[in-house]
Amino acid sequence: MGRFKCSLLFVDDEPALAQLARSLLSSDYELRVAETAEEAQLLLARHDVDIVISDQQLPGLQGIPFLEWCREHTPRTVRILMTGVYSMEEAVEAINSGLAQRFLFKPWRPEQLMNLVRNSARTFLLERSHENLLDELRRLNLELEERVAERTRELEHINRQLEQRNSMLQKMALTDSLTGLPNRRAMDRLAKTEVLRRARVTSPLAVGLVDADFFKDINTRYLLPGGDHVLAWLGGTLMNSVRTIDTVGRVGGEEFMIVAPETSMEGALILAERVRRTVEMSATEFNGDVIRITVSVGMVVAEPDTLVGLDQMRHAAAAALSEAKNTGRNRCVVKRLTMLDGPSAR
Known part of the structure; x- marks a missing residue:
């Protein structure tokens, strides 16, 4: 790409916010600041x-x-709209029409801005690296053809590398816009x-x-902006x-x-309890x-000698989740699959 840092243009006519953005972002990004859209257009024409x-x-x-x-x-530039909480309708319309790809409610906190920029930069770099990854995959495929006669262990290792890179390519277009995490399809x-x-x-x-337990209470009290904030957190x-x-x-x-x-x-028992306890011990504002x-x-856990399919694991995990919620919430239910009594991976 020729650059090691993402370049960022912050457009706001409030000097205090611009100065705060400089202090938060200038060390990790090539940051430029403009007070008006017209000034920003000139910067975009030159950089x-x-x-x-x-x-x-x-x-x-105006911003939109x-x-x-x-x-x-x-x-190819990632577009983020800053707007007041009470301008939710404008933000949603901008997202739906494709004018903005993400939004940030004002007043924002430093960690909100940094997390949003970090996730946006990650998505941008993944998209820009698409072509390089494809070239790398082609090169690895040629190597695989030349090394057919080599040991099975080495071949399995290379296959795993290919699967990881294919997974990266898939995730590029399969991200949940609110949390920055992979979505259901991914x-x-x-x-x-x-x-x-x-x-x-x-x-x-x-x-x-x-x-999330009793999430309706969050939406009722804090409405959609508060619910989205909690989900992102x-x-x-x-x-x-x-x-x-x-x-x-x-x-x-x-x-x-x-x-x-x-x-x-x-390991699953340890992981599930760590997830539950980490959320219980944390808080957001x-x-x-x-x-x-x-x-x-x-x-749900499938041991090495157990033949299972994805649908079976998904249904079993859903059943375990229902049991956790029906028996008091804020708890973990972990089960082992021992036989194939559901559909195989499709």
Whole structure:
């Protein structure tokens, strides 16, 4: 790419916010600041910019028309709209029409801005690396053809590398916009890949479902902005509570899925309890209120010698989650699959 940092343009006519953005972002990103949309357009004409964050209320050209201009003139730039909480309708319309790809409610906290920029930069870099990854996959495929006669262990290792890179390519377009995590489609594909892989290398696999307890109360009290804030925070908390080889995704409303390769029954019990306890011991803040929630966890484990399919594991994990919620919530239910009595991976 020729650059090691993402470039970022922050557009806001409030000097205090611009200065705060500089202090938070300038060390990790190539940051430029503009006070008006017109000034930002001149900067975009002279410099390559990866991410644009624009306030809606600007002197002269407003934020949404400016982002529409960005979509026409710099379509590869990630567009983020900053707007007040009470301008939710404008933000939703901008997202639905494709003018903005993400939004940030004002007043925002430093960690909200940093997390949003970090997730946007990660998505941008993944998209920009698509072509390089494809070239790498072609090169590895040629190597595989030349090394057919080599040892099975080495061949399996290379196959695993290919699967990991294919998974990366799939995730590029399969991300939940609110949390920055993989969405349902991405998680289904990843889980199917792991089920098929374990049939070849005979390793254990755990699949879990995590559901926020009494989330309707959050939506009722804090409305959609507060509910979205809590979900985004919960997604980050779950991601920080699992291992690097595990994957967390948002698969619906307040429900998340965990895919944990090479995880035995003992490991699944430890993982599920760590996830539950981490959420219970953590908190977030919205509009001055400290918000704490709990989660229920249902997890199922397929041991190396057990023949199972993805549908069976998913249904068993859902049943375990229901048991956790029906027996008091804020608890874990982990079960072992011992036979194939559901459909195989499809």
